[in-house]
Amino acid sequence: MSEVIIDNVCMAFNDVQAVKGVQLTIADGEFVVLLGPTGAGKTSTLRLVAGLEMPDSGRVLFDGEDVTHLDASLRDVTFVFQQYSLYPHYTVYENMSFPLKAPGRKMKTHDIKARVGEIAEMLRISHKLQNKATELSGGEMQRVSIGRALVRSPKVFLMDEPLSSLDAKLREDLRVELKRIQQDLGATILYVTHDQLEAMTLADRIGILEQGELVQVGQPQDVYEKPWNINAARRLGSPLINIFDSGALGINATTEQTRSIGLRPEDVVINRTAGSAATVMTVEHLGAESVVLLESDGQHIHSFMSQDMRVHEGDQVFVTGNLNKIIEFDQHGTAVANG
Amino acid sequence: MVDKPVMLKVGEATPRARTMAAALVILYALITMVPLVWIVATSFKSPGDSISYPPKVIYDPTLEGYVNLFTTRSRQTAEYIDGLGEPTSWADELVRKRNMVITGPSRFIGRFTNSLIIGFGSTFLAVFLGTLAAYGFSRFKVPFKDDLLFFILSTRMMPPIAVAIPIFLMYRKLGLSDTALGMILLYTAVNVSLAVWLLKGFVDEIPLEYEESARVDGYSRLQSFWKIVLPQMRSGIAATSIFCLIFAWNEYAFALLLTSGEAQTAPPFIPSIIGEGGLDWPAVAAGTTIFMLPIVFFTVLLRNQLLRGITFGAVRK
Numbered sequence: 001m002s003e004v005i006i007d008n009v010c011m012a013f014n015d016v017q018a019v020k021g022v023q024l025t026i027a028d029g030e031f032v033v034l035l036g037p038t039g040a041g042k043t044s045t046l047r048l049v050a051g052l053e054m055p056d057s058g059r060v061l062f063d064g065e066d067v068t069h070l071d072a073s074l075r076d077v078t079f080v081f082q083q084y085s086l087y088p089h090y091t092v093y094e095n096m097s098f099p100l101k102a103p104g105r106k107m108k109t110h111d112i113k114a115r116v117g118e119i120a121e122m123l124r125i126s127h128k129l130q131n132k133a134t135e136l137s138g139g140e141m142q143r144v145s146i147g148r149a150l151v152r153s154p155k156v157f158l159m160d161e162p163l164s165s166l167d168a169k170l171r172e173d174l175r176v177e178l179k180r181i182q183q184d185l186g187a188t189i190l191y192v193t194h195d196q197l198e199a200m201t202l203a204d205r206i207g208i209l210e211q212g213e214l215v216q217v218g219q220p221q222d223v224y225e226k227p228w229n230i231n232a233a234r235r236l237g238s239p240l241i242n243i244f245d246s247g248a249l250g251i252n253a254t255t256e257q258t259r260s261i262g263l264r265p266e267d268v269v270i271n272r273t274a275g276s277a278a279t280v281m282t283v284e285h286l287g288a289e290s291v292v293l294l295e296s297d298g299q300h301i302h303s304f305m306s307q308d309m310r311v312h313e314g315d316q317v318f319v320t321g322n323l324n325k326i327i328e329f330d331q332h333g334t335a336v337a338n339g
Numbered sequence: 340m341v342d343k344p345v346m347l348k349v350g351e352a353t354p355r356a357r358t359m360a361a362a363l364v365i366l367y368a369l370i371t372m373v374p375l376v377w378i379v380a381t382s383f384k385s386p387g388d389s390i391s392y393p394p395k396v397i398y399d400p401t402l403e404g405y406v407n408l409f410t411t412r413s414r415q416t417a418e419y420i421d422g423l424g425e426p427t428s429w430a431d432e433l434v435r436k437r438n439m440v441i442t443g444p445s446r447f448i449g450r451f452t453n454s455l456i457i458g459f460g461s462t463f464l465a466v467f468l469g470t471l472a473a474y475g476f477s478r479f480k481v482p483f484k485d486d487l488l489f490f491i492l493s494t495r496m497m498p499p500i501a502v503a504i505p506i507f508l509m510y511r512k513l514g515l516s517d518t519a520l521g522m523i524l525l526y527t528a529v530n531v532s533l534a535v536w537l538l539k540g541f542v543d544e545i546p547l548e549y550e551e552s553a554r555v556d557g558y559s560r561l562q563s564f565w566k567i568v569l570p571q572m573r574s575g576i577a578a579t580s581i582f583c584l585i586f587a588w589n590e591y592a593f594a595l596l597l598t599s600g601e602a603q604t605a606p607p608f609i610p611s612i613i614g615e616g617g618l619d620w621p622a623v624a625a626g627t628t629i630f631m632l633p634i635v636f637f638t639v640l641l642r643n644q645l646l647r648g649i650t651f652g653a654v655r656k
């Protein structure tokens with residue numbers, strides 16, 4: 001495994017600036033997750049590291065070695081694509097052994113078989129090894145493409161939403177499995193997802209991409225608690241962070257620049273006695289927890305229902321905010337350092 | 340009686356529409372088959388039957404046409420033929436009945452072989468070049484790509500015979516007249532535009548991710564082309580090959596103009612088979628029948644690929 005440095009890389013497709021000066025160091029054995037809205041340049045960033053795109057400026061380094069102009073086939077990385085990548089004319093086994101049979105790797109057939117068998121077992125696709133790649137469900141296809149990446153131990157794993165079409169149970173199993181493998185192998189992974197739970201649980205560090213710019217990089221908890229701007233704040237957390245005007249919920253801005261205030265749902269407390277008056281709009285029961293949508297002073301606020309305080313649609317209640325947890329944003333949406 | 344309701348999948352035709360479509364296809368097939376069946380029937384007729392009026396549908400089949408196609412014969416007196424002793428083969432016997440003796444093989448086999456060499460040679464070249472060009476146009480940034488593609492297509496817009504005279508003169512100067520190489524080059528040049536356009540469509544349909552994935556997996560561009568792209572182009576290549584082969588196989592005008600001896604192909608040769616007192620229709624029909632066989636054979640052999648190929652993916656799953 002290797003340390004990967006993306007050094008001030010820019011890349012444009014004709015007139016679309018897909019990646020703008022991204023600067024990111026992924027330490028050897030680190031798991032970095034890229035989050036961002038669609039079109040933010042996540043896939044493009046992975047493709048730059050893989051060598052499938054050439055940057056217009058900037059460099060890519062593996063273990064200090066400049067690989068910016070090295071062909072993809074010589075970089076020794078693996079890539080799990082967002083879609084279509086199983087070779088349709090091959091069986092599952094042939095697909096998974098394909099990278100091991102690459103010229104230059106010279107692995108023995110016996111070893112290839114053993115390795116593919118082991119990974120297939122882990123991904124629970126052993127019984128499908130002889131199927132044609134086209135004769136699989138979407139989730140099975142995705143497992144095969146993950147398997148095809150895991151058979152090797154490359155310098156860096158690049159994964160573009162690898163778990164997106166799996167059911168919840170399998171996704172959770174694979175998430176745990178992936179984390180375990182990563183720790184066992186000490187694998188360096190750059191991973192793209194839209195799923196904030198995946199991001200929070202898998203990542204050593206999270207990078208937030210926005211219109212080609214890497215706006216924030218940090219440990220999941222830091223990004224969660226101290227987002228760099230409103231968009232970054234909205235990337236993590238479910239339901240979304242509450243954003244409201246200064247003065248609502250009795251919370252006032254503490255700085256000149258503050259234009260809006262963010263407060264995560266778990267920091268909004270519902271009670272019967274004190275605080276700002278609010279009406280319960282809806283209650284969503286999600287199993288372990290229930291999400292409550294409230295209206296107070298014409299602002300919509302999300303919160304969680306507590307064990308000892310059951311509320312129902314139409315109830316008149318009071319809410320208070322945890323003042324230690326508020327995040328203030330200026331007119332550009334950038335968080336104001338409240339120091 | 341009330342019709343049972345029928346469950347239909349999206350895009351599926353109703354039973355009545357299917358029956359009508361089938362009837363139309365069968366009717367069309369019958370109409371196109373009539374001349375072919377007539378040719379095959381004529382090839383088994385005697386010269387007399389072949390020109391009788393009204394045309395004969397029921398007749399005594401004979402292989403005379405085929406014998407005449409493959410041999411040259413000369414007319415002899417009855418006494419001379421009697422003096423020859425026993426006939427050496429059934430063909431000999433058939434010919435002697437008409438007061439003739441076989442004097443040697445005809446040039447048909449040679450001409451047919453020329454057709455095979457030129458047809459397959461030019462098809463292979465056109466498809467080979469077409470595949471590379473199509474891949475290049477589909478995958479690389481080529482300056483003036485659209486103009487080049489249009490230029491390639493435009494070579495197909497003019498009737499080839501319009502350039503017959505210049506090509507005739509050019510070939511004479513270059514010593515390519517009446518050579519198999521000359522004909523292969525000519526047919527390749529005509530077919531390559533079709534091949535590039537058809538095959539480009541097929542390459543365009545193959546998602547780029549396959550090759551990219553192969554390259555990341557450690558295969559060079561050429562290796563991933565060979566291992567990943569080419570196998571997926573199979574039906575496209577089959578369909579394109581058949582189209583090119585049919586053109587080269589049937590081409591008449593240039594063959595007539597540029598070949599007369601050594602390199603002559605079957606199309607100009609067949610109508611030149613003269614029997615006594617004019618064209619030997621059964622022999623011409625026999626030549627035509629044999630001439631059709633390779634195309635029929637390859638079309639049947641590749642029918643599945645072809646069906647997928649010419650519907651441009653519509654049948655693909």
Ligand SMILES: Nc1ncnc2c1ncn2[C@@H]1O[C@H](COP(=O)(O)OP(=O)(O)OP(=O)(O)O)[C@@H](O)[C@H]1O
Pocket residue numbers: 013014016017018036037038039040041042043044045082
């Ligand atoms: N091949 C291409 N040609 C032109 N523009 C492209 C190409 N690929 C991507 N883009 C553009 O570059 C920008 C970044 O695209 P990218 O695929 O990196 O987004 P993404 O973050 O992966 O989005 P998603 O979450 O939808 O996968 C987008 O504006 C996209 O339209």
Ligand SMILES: [Mg+2]
Pocket residue numbers: 042043044082160
């Ligand atoms: Mg993407």
